Amino acid sequence: MRFTSFIAALVLPVLAVSAQSKTITVxxxxxxxxxxxxxxxxxxxxxxxxxxxxxxxxxVTQSTFANPCTQMTTPVEGIDSGFQPVAANATSFxxxxxxxxxxxxxxxxYCKQTGHCGKGMVFAVNPTANKTFAAFQAAAEASGATAxxxxxxxxxxxxxxxxxxxxxxxxxASPSASAKSSGALRVGxxxxxxxxxxxxxxxxxL
Ligand SMILES: *[C@@H]1O[C@H](CO)[C@@H](O)[C@H](O)[C@H]1NC(C)=O
Ligand SMILES: *[C@@H]1O[C@H](CO)[C@@H](O)[C@H](O)[C@H]1NC(C)=O
Ligand SMILES: *[C@@H]1O[C@H](CO)[C@@H](O)[C@H](O)[C@H]1NC(C)=O
Ligand SMILES: *[C@@H]1O[C@H](CO)[C@@H](O)[C@H](O)[C@H]1NC(C)=O
Ligand SMILES: *[C@@H]1O[C@H](CO)[C@@H](O)[C@H](O)[C@H]1NC(C)=O
Ligand SMILES: [Cu+2]
Numbered sequence: 369m370r371f372t373s374f375i376a377a378l379v380l381p382v383l384a385v386s387a388q389s390k391t392i393t394v395x396x397x398x399x400x401x402x403x404x405x406x407x408x409x410x411x412x413x414x415x416x417x418x419x420x421x422x423x424x425x426x427x428v429t430q431s432t433f434a435n436p437c438t439q440m441t442t443p444v445e446g447i448d449s450g451f452q453p454v455a456a457n458a459t460s461f462x463x464x465x466x467x468x469x470x471x472x473x474x475x476x477x478y479c480k481q482t483g484h485c486g487k488g489m490v491f492a493v494n495p496t497a498n499k500t501f502a503a504f505q506a507a508a509e510a511s512g513a514t515a516x517x518x519x520x521x522x523x524x525x526x527x528x529x530x531x532x533x534x535x536x537x538x539x540x541a542s543p544s545a546s547a548k549s550s551g552a553l554r555v556g557x558x559x560x561x562x563x564x565x566x567x568x569x570x571x572x573x574l
Contacts, residue, residue, distance in 0.1 A: 389414040391465075394491065397423035397454070402484050404428070404477075404491035408501040411468045411493050418465040421452035428464060428491065429480045433499050436508035437478050437485035451481070474499055478508060486512015 430446025440446030449464035475493040478485040
């Protein structure tokens with residue numbers, strides 16, 4: 369009795385964690401729109417967020433709440449998928465993913481293709497009551513309206529960014545590299561190492 373309880377105490381938390389880890393799929397440019405769908409998600413540590421690029425030539429690039437359309441540079445360089453061009457007649461789509469390493473603060477993203485952020489092509493992980501997706505998107509659109517160099521506010525220092533990019537084929541596991549110093553995300557100079565093409569059912573309309 370006592371022994372089995374002890375075993376359960378050891379094993380159950382492990383099962384609980386692995387059962388909860390999930391992959392969240394986000395469609396980028398679905399129906400040739402300038403959107404992330406869904407535009408905001410709730411993710412826990414260990415969850416993988418997998419972006420599937422379905423049209424045009426988009427990116428998923430990490431920014432800050434204060435500067436929605438500028439790539440985050442502090443405390444570390446933000447995640448960036450790089451440009452993911454998709455031919456109009458494509459039947460398979462590029463995918464990029466990252467795994468959450470810290471879910472205690474929101475993460476903010478945009479598409480860095482010219483003009484897209486200013487048209488509201490933004491994405492959020494774990495927005496809060498005080499920092500909402502709607503407020504973030506409105507700020508992105510406002511910066512697009514002025515369309516000069518963004519000089520409003522300084523980049524917010526946010527501590528650890530809470531995500532680690534990783535390769536992902538089926539996205540079932542989280543094959544990402546381990547987080548670097550201070551839980552910061554790891555960003556390679558080349559996107560090639562973290563990209564893979566996921567074949568889809570032929571005939572899927574764009
Ligand atoms: C594409 O459009 C269809 C029909 O309006 C809709 O059901 C579907 O959710 C859209 N897909 C994406 C990825 O936006
Ligand atoms: C994708 O967009 C980037 C930035 O505008 C551009 O440099 C690149 O040539 C584009 N790629 C394709 C295949 O159109
Ligand atoms: C897609 O379009 C390009 C350019 O028109 C063409 O070269 C290519 O063969 C097409 N691919 C398919 C699978 O139809
Ligand atoms: C959210 O905003 C309210 C009102 O400005 C403030 O009192 C509260 O401390 C904020 N909460 C967080 C977690 O920042
Ligand atoms: C997670 O992020 C929060 C907010 O940025 C930060 O205060 C905290 O130190 C981070 N935790 C770890 C383990 O990196
Ligand atoms: Cu875009």
